[in-house]
Amino acid sequence: MTDSHGDVPHGPQSFITRYVWSQDHKVIAVQYAGTAILVGLVGLLLSNLMRLQIGFPGRFAFIDAEHYYQFVTMHGMIMVIYLLTALFLGGFGNYLIPLMIGARDMVFPYMNMLSFWVYLVSVLVLLASFFVPGGPTGAGWTLYPPQAIMAGTPGADWGIILMLVSLLIFIAATTMGGLNYVTTVLQARCEGMTLLRMPLSVWGIFVATILALLAFPALFVSGVMMLLDKTLGTSFFMPAVISMGQLSAHQGGSPLLFQHLFWFFGHPEVYIVALPAFGIVSDLISVHSRKAIFGYRMMVWAIVIIGALSFVVWAHHMFVSGMNPWFGFFFATSTLIIAVPTAIKVYNWVLTLWRGDIHLTVPMLFTLAFILTFLSGGLTGLFLGNVSVDIPLSGTYFVVAHFHMVMGVAPLLVVFGAITHWYPKITGRMLNEPISRLHFWVTFIGTYLIYFPMHYLGVLGMPRRYYNYDNYQFIPASAHQLNVFITVVALVVGVVQLLFVFNLVWSAFRGRRAEPNPWRAASLEWSTPQTPPAHGNWGAHLPVVHRWAYAYSVPGAAQDFIAQDAPARSGGVETSHDAEPPARGVAT
């Protein structure tokens, strides 16, 4: 076939152009993922420091109230933005999109490289806030004005400025990357790779990227305006406030305006993280149960509909801010409606497992753990989507438990599963399995031991955001004991994550050599001539795709899977308008 990108590109020769200023999407993916994981470890450390204070209040002198709020803020922002968003879009997006759609690289490789380096700058600016006078901001990850930029809030001098600047830089990086991902999906698919033959991982990343491109501008707008309020004395968000006996120079600003802008970004952000996870889980579940994904088209439409609906639910984060009851009704209803396509996905995952040849590999364990965790977190989301239930629970640990289950732990389980699944493709070696299994079980059980009790604490009325829970009569002694328990488990789970990082590094050099397609997967990325793929991915000729990515256990086929680029005569080709092949997957 015609190679739409001309001749096979010659790979960069020097170390610098190959591994540092690289324009190869695979190297950029590893750079993105490596940076995100490193900054994620900082976020993890901060969470453990928070837990030390909650579990053993006053025992650690260096964790005073100011530091505690700084840890909370930086933990939240790092995990949501600099770890999960960067990892799913910059890491998995970069690695998987070109390989899964049969492209040689992203369509704008130079801009892709720039995207990573700008992201790195944003991370460095963020981390620099630990070293400026007053330290990082302690305003909470939502950075609500007026307190975020007022004296009395930790980091109100420099920390908040660096945080906002870092976010603006991050948005620039995400936009550069996002334009690449969307354009690559639309313009660089190989012959035969129709949109409805793309693996669901690509669909998830594609739609999440569109969400990012449309939602991050809201954060940009609010970031610019708050920066001006802080530095140049405008009053976009800042009302007139008497602080420490002094009347501020601001007047008339609207803190609610910030909340609207923030959550217009903030809620789609949940799905920027979740949609790639949904897609990846769909692929992992199909490969490791040797069965076609159930309801492929339904899954695609569910991703698209969830993405669209995510823009009309933002104010459910603001029920306690007060709003017209009709708005409350609208946002509660839209929030409940979004549960419908989400539930369809969960049903389809379960139906894919039904009568499948389930292999309890490490990626599959993480996938199953994701489904359970996402289900738990999603169901409590239904509680919180109701105004009348949300208002009493909003300020409690019930919310902490909910969002950590649904958008903290659940996507991270997918990250672990996905890294384990694609590690042999990336490095040519397998991750050490005993270590991986140990990591899985401690993480999975540990997170339940951490977050399930938090629901109870929340219903009990234990408020979140408090530095110290001593001497509150409504908090019984049993709650304190539970906090100690949660802290101890959190420390164990935290340490086990180091084991995962060790496994990543150790296995890259000492791991068992991987076969080109160790999971016997049908999607295109496993068909590259070399493992790991060389620069340009496909050798002299681009692949030609003849079927979807889910041709597993096709009756009459020579193996229990048929690669997407296997000749049409191998079978498993869609025969009708329907994207799915006629035969239902049968366990082998």
Added chain:
Amino acid sequence: MTAAALGPRPWMGPRERAADTGLWCFMGVAGTLFSLFLVADVMRLASPDATAIGLPRQLWLSTAWLLCGSVLMGLAAGAARAGQGARSLRLMWASGATTLAFLATQGWAWQQLIEARVVLAGNPAASFFYVLTALHGLHVAGGLLAWAVALRALGRAVDHPRPTAWRLALCARYWHFLFVVWAALLASMTWLTPDIARAICGQR
């Protein structure tokens, strides 16, 4: 001229098609950004402390400059497509010059406002004026970088300009976009008074 700037054409190769799609996506992002600023503008102007500001007359001149730049850029793309390299080059230079004149006139408008003691801090209508014009100016300045790249490519191929026509067409499309955004911003700054904002927000 305009049609040449709007969509992919059969003569486009993969690289051109990618740039074409990428630009549409970027315009979507930039459009979202300005739309959100305008929504924020409405919400903020609804506050009691907002008062309308008198816009400097220079803005009408700058609008004319940007319109000229947009039209000239489109003509330059058409000329390159027709193989008229020298004409295309002249039109490109003229387009760049009018765009620079736009930026200079915007600066002049700022100066007039500052002399009238309409400053960034204080009245939110003024704050939004400065922020929106600055942000739009940055997008124009970014466009000039792309213009410089296209001009360089055209300058090297004056005798056979057709292969560079796609670059000019993309620049032209971006310039049309910049003009439409500016027109929307100017319209909002002219007609979207605090009274109207309060009416939109149901506060009167």
